[in-house]
Amino acid sequence: MDRLSHALDEALLSDLECPVCREYMVPPINLCTNGHNICSKCRQKVQCCPTCRAEFSSIRNVALESIARRLKYPCANRQTGCLDLFSIEHIAEHQAVCAYGPIECPLNKVNVGCPWKGFKSDLKEHAKAAHPRYFSERSTFFSYMLQDEAALLFCFGEVFLSYKRIRDGRFYCVVQLIGPSSQASKYKCEFKLHVVDEIEEICKTFTVRSYLEDFETSFNSGKCLRLDALVVRHFVVQNVLNLTVTLSTVQRRASITQPKNSTGVLKPGKYM
Missing domain, CATH: 2.60.210.10 (Apoptosis, Tumor Necrosis Factor Receptor Associated Protein 2; Chain A)
Structure with a gap:
């Protein structure tokens, strides 16, 4: 099941690849009038759709954004050795300090x-x-x-x-x-x-x-x-x-489980 889930994520991630920067898109995902996707960063850099040269629409790909929020994203430093996967909420935080990526x-x-x-x-x-x-x-x-x-x-x-x-x-x-x-x-x-x-x-x-x-x-x-x-x-x-x-x-305190008798009732005495 895990292997099937991983294969499905890989297939969905391929649909999330930006045609300009080749990185995986995260919300907001922009559309052209013909329905082609582009990431928000690249949208600011180009005047028309890189796929069909059509104008950009003001509509976002809400369906693809919903899928993106449920996926685990690979780190942008995967080519240099980082194999970790992160949700959309945590991928940017990780990449900012990833040991496999350059930092100032x-x-x-x-x-x-x-x-x-x-x-x-x-x-x-x-x-x-x-x-x-x-x-x-x-x-x-x-x-x-x-x-x-x-x-x-x-x-x-x-x-x-x-x-x-x-x-x-x-x-x-x-x-x-x-x-x-x-x-x-x-x-x-x-x-x-x-x-x-x-x-x-x-x-x-x-x-x-x-x-x-x-x-x-x-x-x-x-x-x-x-x-x-x-x-x-x-x-x-x-x-x-x-x-x-x-x-x-930080030393995490282990939770203490109180012993029970055969009936499942807490034993009286020093625990009570």
Whole structure:
């Protein structure tokens, strides 16, 4: 049955191939007056139908769009080795950070201005050579400056971008995984502000965010470190900030199944 389903998907995907870019179309799918399809990106680049030279219609191929939403799409980087399949809702998110496709240096997100573009597998070597001040292979990162700061952390076989910012009297710090949100949720980050040899400390733990999310969205989500700058200054001693960021994997708690007797009724006693 799986083999038949896969063959059917392959046949339907062939109908979804754009005649211009040869990539699989996703909604909205445009039509010409003779009923030929074209993807929305290519529709903006050509004046007439590439198949029959007819004018484009304002009508969309709603039937084909409905089919597209039920299919699993292969990654655009399939020619370089990615064999994963994704629904229409998740294919774009995956392709933006696919290990088999080229990505920009993540530090461009913090305005470093690096021209490098390559595969994720080569990012560690690039960062170590070109950005040693931002590079770390540890899961724990120490921040000593009360100013904007970034770091690339290579641990757990993944790449993380840590970013700290102070704006309008607010202190923000977030860790993002160079990957989709589904993968980012497997990790958590602990932010700890403390004063050496004193009792006071602030410790908060959040799930790691995805690199595909812009910083403003992360900061406004409330799911990252966000404090009043005056509070943070309490943890600055002789112009040195004591902030420790620790990454770890999320340990999922196994559900506990209560034992039953032969009648299917919960046993009384310590479980009740």
